[in-house]
Structures are given as structure tokens and as C-alpha cells.
Amino acid sequence: MSTEEQKESPEAAAPAPREVKCVVLTGFGGPKMVRCQKKPEPSAKEGEIGDRVIGFCDYKAWSEVVAIPSQFVYKMPENMSFQDGAALPMSYLTAYILLFDIANLRQGQSIGDRVIGFCDYKAWSEVVAIPSQFVYKMPENMSFQDGAALPMSYLTAYILLFDIANLRQGQSVFTHSVGGGVGIAVTQLCHMMEDVKLFGTASYQKHEAVKANVDHLFDHVVDYPQEVRKLSPEGVDIFLDCLCGEDANKGISLLKPMGKYILYGSSSIVTGETKSFFSFAKSWWQVDKISPIKLYDENKTIAGFQLRHLLHKQGQHQYVKEIMNKLIKLYSDGKIRPCIDSAWAFEDVGEAMQKMQDRKNIGKIILDPTLEPKPKPVSPARTHTTSQCSEDKENTEDQQ
Amino acid sequence: MSTEEQKESPEAAAPAPREVKCVVLTGFGGPKMVRCQKKPEPSAKEGEIGDRVIGFCDYKAWSEVVAIPSQFVYKMPENMSFQDGAALPMSYLTAYILLFDIANLRQGQSIGDRVIGFCDYKAWSEVVAIPSQFVYKMPENMSFQDGAALPMSYLTAYILLFDIANLRQGQSVFTHSVGGGVGIAVTQLCHMMEDVKLFGTASYQKHEAVKANVDHLFDHVVDYPQEVRKLSPEGVDIFLDCLCGEDANKGISLLKPMGKYILYGSSSIVTGETKSFFSFAKSWWQVDKISPIKLYDENKTIAGFQLRHLLHKQGQHQYVKEIMNKLIKLYSDGKIRPCIDSAWAFEDVGEAMQKMQDRKNIGKIILDPTLEPKPKPVSPARTHTTSQCSEDKENTEDQQ
Incomplete structure (x- = not known):
């Protein structure tokens, strides 16, 4: 347990926050070992541009956070707050992101577009990088939560x-x-x-x-x-x-x-x-x-x-793109409508996963970093399935 | 060997010939054991109508002849000669037939229609019965040989x-x-x-x-x-x-x-x-x-x-029918064109099969009962791969 911890005072004067919330599996043992933590914001690699990046991935992603896997990074514009810009609601399999790409804009995309994307692992975080070929512009009439629930x-x-x-x-x-x-x-x-x-x-x-x-x-x-x-x-x-x-x-x-x-x-x-x-x-x-x-x-x-x-693994993004475009059209035409079971704060991820594992959900479960966590009992039992987002960075092993 | 045989004089006065040519596998040993023989014409079973029936089947059919497997029988009209009516060119997998169904005419079919059909085994014969759901009308512009080569x-x-x-x-x-x-x-x-x-x-x-x-x-x-x-x-x-x-x-x-x-x-x-x-x-x-x-x-x-x-075995004739109709349309529109390697008389079936087995054919090999057999050497070797259509009925075992 130990860590009730040293709230690192965020250096308010710094150009941008250097920590992001993310969901981490802290040990073996299922949902109760999943924690919301703050981690250093992913930084761009050599050849990359941005310092604040954005994305999502599938549900096997809980082992670490945002070791950016690719050469594609999207930077936020100066006039956007970190919280606004990186609002990244996610389901256990999908997420939607705002697109801030200063180097890799593709045909039909603009800075600030609302987009849907796919990344591999390491996505349960407010901010991740995502290869531009896995990014699709959301239609006007699509809500963020629908955008998170639709693709996979x-x-x-x-x-x-x-x-x-x-x-x-x-x-x-x-x-x-x-x-x-x-x-x-x-x-x-x-x-x-x-x-x-x-x-x-x-x-x-x-x-x-x-x-x-x-x-x-x-x-x-x-x-x-x-x-x-x-x-x-x-x-x-x-x-x-x-x-x-x-x-x-x-x-x-x-x-x-x-x-x-x-x-x-x-x-x-x-x-x-x-x-x-x-x-x-x-x-x-x-x-x-x-x-x-x-x-x-x-x-x-x-x-x-x-x-x-x-x-x-198989690089079939072109094939997937063709189908995504058909699906976005079907959505815009009102022919398909994602079913969302519930949306959860990162801090409540354990509870969300438990619901999924118990197969009590009807439709998708969304993790939404913009949501406030549910109020917790004053003295939570040590084994309860969620935890407030602790602000320690790397010493989570202590908690077991 | 024995049988150089008792040419049964066909009783000319009888209402119709009661024998048909067919291809029979007379023993183990490949193409050289395949013989053209005359067999009693298949007769209709209880609940059936005709006495002269008509059809084809796939290439595993050589073991017996035309033990009519189904309740569907097509009768020839009185004014048609047996030879004209039952002209049944066949490939090793397919055949075309003339349709003479007095009981089971289906929508869009008439007596005398030129048709393509499918039957199971027992089809290398001038005359076989064929279930009416396996029969398709040939388009005007389709030759009999194309009709035989197309379906399978x-x-x-x-x-x-x-x-x-x-x-x-x-x-x-x-x-x-x-x-x-x-x-x-x-x-x-x-x-x-x-x-x-x-x-x-x-x-x-x-x-x-x-x-x-x-x-x-x-x-x-x-x-x-x-x-x-x-x-x-x-x-x-x-x-x-x-x-x-x-x-x-x-x-x-x-x-x-x-x-x-x-x-x-x-x-x-x-x-x-x-x-x-x-x-x-x-x-x-x-x-x-x-x-x-x-x-x-x-x-x-x-x-x-x-x-x-x-x-x-699986009764999917309705599914096959939908596709056959598409193929017949494609043929009529000139979009597909069967490739025929060669056509052979029943008597030359052994040679035809040998060619197929040696993989020397380009396109389909057709067995056509209307063709005359090729001239044979005066004293053919006993093991040569074809035989004149012998007219014994059941004593083919003697020939080995």
C-alpha cells in the first residue's frame, strides 16, 4: 500500500503538462489489479514532431503505457488546453481521438478534425500516438461515444x-x-x-x-x-x-x-x-x-x-480503410447505430472490466478520461476493484 | 475372351428398341477395362410414367448402367425415333439431353425442349432418367457439345x-x-x-x-x-x-x-x-x-x-439452379465459352479416358453417342484401350 503519496505539484508554468492518466495492470490477478495512474507523457522519437500525442488500442494493452510504437505523432496546437485537446474516450477495444498532426496531414484531414483510429496495444491513456493510415475522420453527426463504440x-x-x-x-x-x-x-x-x-x-x-x-x-x-x-x-x-x-x-x-x-x-x-x-x-x-x-x-x-x-501484424490497413469508409457512410445514413452499455472514468476501470467479465453489459463499455470518477466509500477495502488515480509514477508494485 | 457373340437380332417390329448403348467398367484395371455395351433400356419404376428415359452423370458411373435412381422419368413421344430422341452426347462429367417429360413438365419447359441436366452416377448411356429439378433448358444459341461441356x-x-x-x-x-x-x-x-x-x-x-x-x-x-x-x-x-x-x-x-x-x-x-x-x-x-x-x-x-x-447427397438443387440460370445467361450473352478438347464415340471411350488420364486434353472431353467409332485395326491387340460396342448384355466378365 505505502503510497498515499507525494502529490508532485504540477509545475504550472511549464509549457504543457508532462503527465497523462492511463490505465495500468499492476500485477497478476485480474480487474482488481488494474489501476489508473499518471505516467510521463509519451514523447516523440527521433524523426517525429509532436510532444503531445493521442490514440487508443485493444484490451490487451494494460501491461505498460504508451511506449509509442510508430513514427507517427500528432501535436496539439498552442491554443488548446491539454484536457480539451486530448479528450480521448475509449472502450476496451476502441477510442476516438482529436487529430493534431502537424507533419502527416492526409488528404481530407485538417488540424482539429474529430477522428476515429486504431492502434496496437498501449492505448488506455489520455494521449497516445497513432499511425496516420489508421485514422478516419468522424462524420459531423457522430458523437464521441459512438465514435468509440463503432469501429472494432x-x-x-x-x-x-x-x-x-x-x-x-x-x-x-x-x-x-x-x-x-x-x-x-x-x-x-x-x-x-x-x-x-x-x-x-x-x-x-x-x-x-x-x-x-x-x-x-x-x-x-x-x-x-x-x-x-x-x-x-x-x-x-x-x-x-x-x-x-x-x-x-x-x-x-x-x-x-x-x-x-x-x-x-x-x-x-x-x-x-x-x-x-x-x-x-x-x-x-x-x-x-x-x-x-x-x-x-x-x-x-x-x-x-x-x-x-x-x-x-499483416498491414491490411488499405483493406480496412475501404470497409471503414462504408461503415461511416452507413452510420451517416442512419443504417447502423452503435449500442453503448455504459461509460466509465479511468479511475473506475476495474469496475468497468468486472462488468464486462461478468458479461453483464449490453453493447460496448466505454472508458472516457473526461468523466469524473464515482464517489468512493471513505475507507475502501484493499481488494476493491477500482482505485482513485494515484499520482505515483513507477512505484505501483508497492501497492500489492 | 470367348464372346465374339450372338448378335441378338433386334426385333424390328417391337414398338421401340429395348436396348441402349452404355459405357461399362468391366473389371479392375483402368481405361482398358472400360467397354461400350448394350444394356436393357432403363424401365420406369412404380409411380413413374415413361419407358424410354434420358440423362447423364459424373465419371464414377461406369460400374453399372442406369438403375434409375429417382422417381422422375421422361417419356419420348410416339412419333420420335429412339435414336433421334435419345441423342445424348456426354462428357465424362456432363451431358445434354432432350426433354420428354409427360408428367413432370415444369414452368417454362415443353416436350421436346433441348435441356442440360445433372444426374448421379449411371449416366454413360444413351438413355437415363433424370430428376426434373436437375434439368435446365438450353438457350437457342447453345450447341449440344457446348451444353455438354458447360455445366459442371x-x-x-x-x-x-x-x-x-x-x-x-x-x-x-x-x-x-x-x-x-x-x-x-x-x-x-x-x-x-x-x-x-x-x-x-x-x-x-x-x-x-x-x-x-x-x-x-x-x-x-x-x-x-x-x-x-x-x-x-x-x-x-x-x-x-x-x-x-x-x-x-x-x-x-x-x-x-x-x-x-x-x-x-x-x-x-x-x-x-x-x-x-x-x-x-x-x-x-x-x-x-x-x-x-x-x-x-x-x-x-x-x-x-x-x-x-x-x-x-445434400439436395442443394435450388442453389445450383440459381447459378445455372446465371451461367446460361452469361453464355447467351457471349461472356463465357466452353472449351472442348475433343468428342468421342462411346466405342472409343477407353482412348478418350486415356487422353484425360494422361492430361493431354485442353478443355473438356465429350462422349457423344451419335458419333461413329474410329476405324480399328483389323486384328486389334487384346489389351488395346477401346472396344467395339459389343452386344452381349450381362456376360462381360467373360471378356477378361
């Missing part, structure tokens, strides 16, 4: 349905986690097509909220393959699996001829704080390996999709 | 490219056997799209004939993955594999991110008369089984496609 879920859903599965009119689609970000995006995109039948699972307590989105809704714990077969003996045309493990085999066996199974996540591996390692190993072994010859005999397709790899 | 190759190519792989402008496609029926169809369909780059393999002796169809052509025996990587270091978007075996692994590893590998045949298993069993077993073991989790990590899709299963 809808990109994933769009690519699953319209590139990999090649959804056609009259087909049937099965999707898990109908109440999740991708699940909601899948249902909205399917409803844009004529005569698509939707099957899905969600925890029973979410059924009331999401049942209108699908034709047939099941609790995940029931024998859903059997229930689907009762309604559609042949199976389904498209099976979207974000769970992995034994659900992969169930999904593949539930395909119609010409059916397509796509694995795009592994939620079943994240089952809780202590079970995760074993559930990971179990999940790996539960998934049958498949010979292409079997697919040939059965006229089936299996596919995998992972947006993070696509963007940050 | 173009259906396969269309489904591979536009359903499973979801080909987009700007993508790259690799296909084996550029000189084969499906290979030619793939190149023609790709050329309908803007800016698609084509890679392919063909035996060296075919290069001159097919090199104009693709951007980059290799002999299959060279290290083609390496050659492709020289030209396109990232790999290809779509890999179509009709070979199986070790080519499956090569194809999957040659995929770009978001790439799609499709196995739609196993030609490498058919390498010769004696090697086929071992090459089958070898091929099976050579193909790596794949975990969906690996596909998830690599953003890849693998798929299998087999038209025969789709039509005759």
Missing part, C-alpha cells in the same frame, strides 16, 4: 458477414453473444439484408433486452445445436463463433451444405480470474483440427478472423 | 470464385490445371472482373495453348510457391486446388492475410492405373489438418467444394 465491432461484423461469409438473401446466421458489441453489429447488418434468419445466444438475463434483434434466441448453456436443429433441421448457412472451445466443433457440425463457420474470438477462454489459464488450454484441445478433405466431402468452409492481427 | 466446369468455377471466395476487384487468384475444364472456366470468369491477377499451372506442353489465359503460368512440377512469392511476396488472395495432397499445404501457406484456399478436387490421386491406391493414401496423409485457431491467428479461410455431393 462493426468492422468485424461487416468483414465476417460480407467478405468471408458472403451473406446472401434468404440465408440463416447464427451468432453468439447477441448482446455484445459484435453481436449487435451483426444483427443490425443482417437486418439490412432481405429475408435473413437470425439465431443467437445470450445470457438469460439479457434476453428481454435483445430478443427483438434475432428470430430465435437461446441461453448459451442450453443445448443450442439441438434447439437450432428443431427449427432448421439442415442447420445454418453461417455460424459466427466468438467463444471457441467446444463451441467451435458445435458450430462446424451445425453448418448446412455450403455453410461457413468463422471463429473470430475466444471469449470462452476468459471465464474468470483464476480459471483463465486452464480454460485456455482446455479450449485449445477442445477444438478439433480439420482436414480440407473433410471440408471437400461436406461442402463446408471454416475461417478465422482477428482484426488486430490484420491491422497491426 | 462453370458451376464449379462460379461457386468457387463468387460464393466461397467472394472474389473482388484487384485480387489475385491461383488455379491449377489452367488447361482443364474448371481451369478454363475460372480464367474466363476472372476476366469478367476488373483488375484480377491470375497465376496458374499447366503441364509444360500445354503452355503455348493456355498462356494467354493467365498472367503467370508455371509447370506444376516446378516450385511454384517460390515462383509466386517472387512475383507477389505476400502470396495470393484466392488459391483453387484441384490436386490435393501436398499441394493443399502449399496452397494454404501461399495465402495472403484474408486469403481463401478451396479444395475442389483430388486429381493428384489419379496418377495412373496402378499407383492410384497408394497415391490416395499418400495424398490423405500429406494434407495437414488445421485448427480453426490457426486460421484465427492468420486470418485465413479454408473450404472444400464438391458439386456431386452438393447435388445428389
Whole structure:
């Protein structure tokens, strides 16, 4: 615990604050080890311009903060306060940013544009750098929170349905986690097509909220393959699996001829704080390996999709850009509408993550650094899941 | 040998001939065991109408003849000679037929329509029955031989490219056997799209004939993955594999991110008369089984496609019908044009098959029962690959 600490008086006269709030995983043990801390603001590297940078990343980013990975840095203009300029609401997977690029403005972008972007890791911070090819201008009518909630879920859903599965009119689609970000995006995109039948699972307590989105809704714990077969003996045309493990085999066996199974996540591996390692190993072994010859005999397709790899390991930003532009158009036309479960201050990140891990959210959870933390009890228990943003920099190990 | 045989004098006064020519595999041993024989004309089953029926099927059909598999039978009108009515040119995979259905006329069909159809096995005969849902009217401008060559190759190519792989402008496609029926169809369909780059393999002796169809052509025996990587270091978007075996692994590893590998045949298993069993077993073991989790990590899709299963085991005739209608339209519009290598009399089936097995054909090989057999040497060697159509019915075992 120790650190109730030496509030470093911010040197008010300095040209700009040199610390930013960020979310850090301080040790092994799940959400309760996640802390909001202040860290030195990321500084530009050789060849870079800015001193104040801005961005976001995916939910595996909690191990350190903003070791800027790329040569792209966006500087804030002089007349903008740090807090205004770097307002970076984020979800666990996405964020929106204000664009302040003095060196790398791209066609159609201006200083001060409101933008959406993607970065790899190290994004749960008020300020991060982001490569300019991963930045998209937000439409006028998009709120910041919608901007944070939209990209990852809808990109994933769009690519699953319209590139990999090649959804056609009259087909049937099965999707898990109908109440999740991708699940909601899948249902909205399917409803844009004529005569698509939707099957899905969600925890029973979410059924009331999401049942209108699908034709047939099941609790995940029931024998859903059997229930689907009762309604559609042949199976389904498209099976979207974000769970992995034994659900992969169930999904593949539930395909119609010409059916397509796509694995795009592994939620079943994240089952809780202590079970995760074993559930990971179990999940790996539960998934049958498949010979292409079997697919040939059965006229089936299996596919995998992972947006993070696509963007940050495989350099497919041009492909992603084309789809992002379509999604931004769909949003502007009112055809899709992100569903936001709740927005949280950085200081309340633990609580937010716990809600996600307990699968109590319907739609996206947003981390918003502009929000004030919730009032806390006077003497919080040591193991409670959130902490006020402490202002120590590097001595967080003491807190364990 | 024995049978130099008792030419059964066809009873000229009978209302219609009760025998039809068909191609029969008379024993184990490849093309030289294939014979043209006369068999009793297939008769209609209970619930059926006709006595003279008509159709075709795929190349595994040589073991018996026309044990009519379905409740659909088409009867010839009185005023039509048997030979005229039942003119059924066939390729090893396809055939065209004249439609004589008195009971099951479907919307848009009339007695005497020239049609294309699909049946399962038992089709290398002048006359077979064919389920009416597998019958498509030929357009006016389609020759019988085109009608025989078109369906299987173009259906396969269309489904591979536009359903499973979801080909987009700007993508790259690799296909084996550029000189084969499906290979030619793939190149023609790709050329309908803007800016698609084509890679392919063909035996060296075919290069001159097919090199104009693709951007980059290799002999299959060279290290083609390496050659492709020289030209396109990232790999290809779509890999179509009709070979199986070790080519499956090569194809999957040659995929770009978001790439799609499709196995739609196993030609490498058919390498010769004696090697086929071992090459089958070898091929099976050579193909790596794949975990969906690996596909998830690599953003890849693998798929299998087999038209025969789709039509005759999985009942997807409605799906096939939609695509056949598109293909017939494309043919009528002059956008696709089947490539026919050669047409053969039933009596010369052995020679035709040998050519196919030796991979000397460019395009489809057609079996056409209206053709006269080639003149034979006066004293043919006993093991030569063809035989005059013998007129014994069931005693073919004697010939071995």
C-alpha cells in the first residue's frame, strides 16, 4: 500500500503538462489489479514532431503505457488546453481521438478534425500516438461515444458477414453473444439484408433486452445445436463463433451444405480470474483440427478472423480503410447505430472490466478520461476493484 | 475372351428398341477395362410414367448402367425415333439431353425442349432418367457439345470464385490445371472482373495453348510457391486446388492475410492405373489438418467444394439452379465459352479416358453417342484401350 503519496505539484508554468492518466495492470490477478495512474507523457522519437500525442488500442494493452510504437505523432496546437485537446474516450477495444498532426496531414484531414483510429496495444491513456493510415475522420453527426463504440465491432461484423461469409438473401446466421458489441453489429447488418434468419445466444438475463434483434434466441448453456436443429433441421448457412472451445466443433457440425463457420474470438477462454489459464488450454484441445478433405466431402468452409492481427501484424490497413469508409457512410445514413452499455472514468476501470467479465453489459463499455470518477466509500477495502488515480509514477508494485 | 457373340437380332417390329448403348467398367484395371455395351433400356419404376428415359452423370458411373435412381422419368413421344430422341452426347462429367417429360413438365419447359441436366452416377448411356429439378433448358444459341461441356466446369468455377471466395476487384487468384475444364472456366470468369491477377499451372506442353489465359503460368512440377512469392511476396488472395495432397499445404501457406484456399478436387490421386491406391493414401496423409485457431491467428479461410455431393447427397438443387440460370445467361450473352478438347464415340471411350488420364486434353472431353467409332485395326491387340460396342448384355466378365 505505502503510497498515499507525494502529490508532485504540477509545475504550472511549464509549457504543457508532462503527465497523462492511463490505465495500468499492476500485477497478476485480474480487474482488481488494474489501476489508473499518471505516467510521463509519451514523447516523440527521433524523426517525429509532436510532444503531445493521442490514440487508443485493444484490451490487451494494460501491461505498460504508451511506449509509442510508430513514427507517427500528432501535436496539439498552442491554443488548446491539454484536457480539451486530448479528450480521448475509449472502450476496451476502441477510442476516438482529436487529430493534431502537424507533419502527416492526409488528404481530407485538417488540424482539429474529430477522428476515429486504431492502434496496437498501449492505448488506455489520455494521449497516445497513432499511425496516420489508421485514422478516419468522424462524420459531423457522430458523437464521441459512438465514435468509440463503432469501429472494432462493426468492422468485424461487416468483414465476417460480407467478405468471408458472403451473406446472401434468404440465408440463416447464427451468432453468439447477441448482446455484445459484435453481436449487435451483426444483427443490425443482417437486418439490412432481405429475408435473413437470425439465431443467437445470450445470457438469460439479457434476453428481454435483445430478443427483438434475432428470430430465435437461446441461453448459451442450453443445448443450442439441438434447439437450432428443431427449427432448421439442415442447420445454418453461417455460424459466427466468438467463444471457441467446444463451441467451435458445435458450430462446424451445425453448418448446412455450403455453410461457413468463422471463429473470430475466444471469449470462452476468459471465464474468470483464476480459471483463465486452464480454460485456455482446455479450449485449445477442445477444438478439433480439420482436414480440407473433410471440408471437400461436406461442402463446408471454416475461417478465422482477428482484426488486430490484420491491422497491426499483416498491414491490411488499405483493406480496412475501404470497409471503414462504408461503415461511416452507413452510420451517416442512419443504417447502423452503435449500442453503448455504459461509460466509465479511468479511475473506475476495474469496475468497468468486472462488468464486462461478468458479461453483464449490453453493447460496448466505454472508458472516457473526461468523466469524473464515482464517489468512493471513505475507507475502501484493499481488494476493491477500482482505485482513485494515484499520482505515483513507477512505484505501483508497492501497492500489492 | 470367348464372346465374339450372338448378335441378338433386334426385333424390328417391337414398338421401340429395348436396348441402349452404355459405357461399362468391366473389371479392375483402368481405361482398358472400360467397354461400350448394350444394356436393357432403363424401365420406369412404380409411380413413374415413361419407358424410354434420358440423362447423364459424373465419371464414377461406369460400374453399372442406369438403375434409375429417382422417381422422375421422361417419356419420348410416339412419333420420335429412339435414336433421334435419345441423342445424348456426354462428357465424362456432363451431358445434354432432350426433354420428354409427360408428367413432370415444369414452368417454362415443353416436350421436346433441348435441356442440360445433372444426374448421379449411371449416366454413360444413351438413355437415363433424370430428376426434373436437375434439368435446365438450353438457350437457342447453345450447341449440344457446348451444353455438354458447360455445366459442371462453370458451376464449379462460379461457386468457387463468387460464393466461397467472394472474389473482388484487384485480387489475385491461383488455379491449377489452367488447361482443364474448371481451369478454363475460372480464367474466363476472372476476366469478367476488373483488375484480377491470375497465376496458374499447366503441364509444360500445354503452355503455348493456355498462356494467354493467365498472367503467370508455371509447370506444376516446378516450385511454384517460390515462383509466386517472387512475383507477389505476400502470396495470393484466392488459391483453387484441384490436386490435393501436398499441394493443399502449399496452397494454404501461399495465402495472403484474408486469403481463401478451396479444395475442389483430388486429381493428384489419379496418377495412373496402378499407383492410384497408394497415391490416395499418400495424398490423405500429406494434407495437414488445421485448427480453426490457426486460421484465427492468420486470418485465413479454408473450404472444400464438391458439386456431386452438393447435388445428389445434400439436395442443394435450388442453389445450383440459381447459378445455372446465371451461367446460361452469361453464355447467351457471349461472356463465357466452353472449351472442348475433343468428342468421342462411346466405342472409343477407353482412348478418350486415356487422353484425360494422361492430361493431354485442353478443355473438356465429350462422349457423344451419335458419333461413329474410329476405324480399328483389323486384328486389334487384346489389351488395346477401346472396344467395339459389343452386344452381349450381362456376360462381360467373360471378356477378361
